[in-house]
Amino acid sequence: DAGVIQSPRHEVTEMGQEVTLRCKPISGHNSLFWYRQTMMRGLELLIYFNNNVPIDDSGMPEDRFSAKMPNASFSTLKIQPSEPRDSAVYFCASRVPGGGVGDTQYFGPGTRLTVL
Amino acid sequence: RKEVEQDPGPFNVPEGATVAFNCTYSNSASQSFFWYRQDCRKEPKLLMSVYSSGNEDGRFTAQLNRASQYISLLIRDSKLSDSATYLCVVNQIYFGSGTKLNVKP
Numbered sequence: 001d002a003g004v005i006q007s008p009r010h011e012v013t014e015m016g017q018e019v020t021l022r023c024k025p026i027s028g029h030n031s032l033f034w035y036r037q038t039m040m041r042g043l044e045l046l047i048y049f050n051n052n053v054p055i056d057d058s059g060m061p062e063d064r065f066s067a068k069m070p071n072a073s074f075s076t077l078k079i080q081p082s083e084p085r086d087s088a089v090y091f092c093a094s095r096v097p098g099g100g101v102g103d104t105q106y107f108g109p110g111t112r113l114t115v116l
Numbered sequence: 117r118k119e120v121e122q123d124p125g126p127f128n129v130p131e132g133a134t135v136a137f138n139c140t141y142s143n144s145a146s147q148s149f150f151w152y153r154q155d156c157r158k159e160p161k162l163l164m165s166v167y168s169s170g171n172e173d174g175r176f177t178a179q180l181n182r183a184s185q186y187i188s189l190l191i192r193d194s195k196l197s198d199s200a201t202y203l204c205v206v207n208q209i210y211f212g213s214g215t216k217l218n219v220k221p
Contacts, residue, residue, distance in 0.1 A: 033209065042213035043160070043203065091159055095208075104150065105208065107159035 002026075004108035006092050012114045018080040021111045024073055025094030033093040033105060034067055034077050043091070049075065082115045089113070119143065122204055122212035130220050133194045137215045139204030140186045149180055149187045150205040154214065160203055163189075194219045 005024040013019055025032050033048040047057040052069045060067070064083070069075040079086055089112050093105040122139045129135050141149075149166035164171065166178040166187050177190040187204055194217075201214040 035211075043211040045209045045211075048209065103208075104162045104165070107161070109159055 004092055004094055004106055006090075006108035006111050008111060009109060010112045010114075012116065013082055014116050015083055016081045017115075018078065019082045019086075019113060019115075021077040021090050021092075021113070023075045023077070023092030023108060025075070025092070026106055027073070029094035029096055029106075030072065031095040031105075032069060032075050033095070034075070035091040035093065035107075036088045037091060037110075038088045046077070082113075084115045087113055087115050119210040120204060120206050120212040122215050124213060124215060126216040126218050128218045128220060129194055131194055131196060133219075134190065134192050135194055135217065136188055136190045137202055137204075137217075138186050138188050139212050139215075140184075141204075141206045141210070142185070143206070144182075144185060146185075146206045148207055149178075150208075151176075151178055151187075151189050152203040152205055152211075154201045154203055156200075160211075163202070191217075196221060 004026055007022045031050050034046040035043050036046055037043045044059055046059045047067045048055055049069045065079055067077045089110045091107050091110045093107045095105045096103050120141050127135055151163040152160040153163045154160040164173050164178050166180050168180055170179040175192045179188045196219050199219045201216045203214045204212040
């Protein structure tokens with residue numbers, strides 16, 4: 001199994017530009033999570049989906065952030081317009097089907113975003 | 117108040133030492149608990165689940181104390197390769213900020 005796939009692995013952009021991060025979960029997993037990690041705030045949940053439906057987006061910082069999951073094998077996280085404080089590592093994770101709170105998540109390698 | 121709190125460390129220990137980390141959580145109704153390991157510039161990876169009865173995996177022992185609302189991780193006979201950041205996770209989605217461990221030769 002290829003694991004969770006994220007692209008791009010690194011992104012450097014200028015303030016005000018649109019940024020789109022992509023994630024392909026492990027095949028057959030039906031829950032998908034987006035996290036952001038910074039030195040100051042640690043690992044924070046932004047949003048998660050069950051069966052392609054957003055369940056909890058309370059962690060999304062503000063209206064500049066949006067996430068979609070058009071099908072079971074693809075999700076995007078978009079930032080428009082980007083700001084320097086958005087610089088972080090963004091992780092996507094997926095979980096086994098039917099998993100309750102006792103089932104583990106598998107993380108992708110992350111996208112390191114730098115906004116100048 | 118944060119959902120999950122950890123001492124950031126770093127814990128600097130010699131090879132062969134025993135080291136323990138604690139993690140406290142705020143929601144008494146929490147149901148699941150994990151320890152993840154994260155190497156520098158890598159993604160978090162599951163180390164072990166934490167069960168009410170406690171569980172052991174080789175040199176690693178995890179325990180849950182519901183009354184005091186904390187989980188612990190004990191590492192015996194530390195190896196250089198144990199150097200990493202250890203994250204506790206509650207209810208799948210609430211991560212502690214991590215405790216950094218440096219094992220020195």
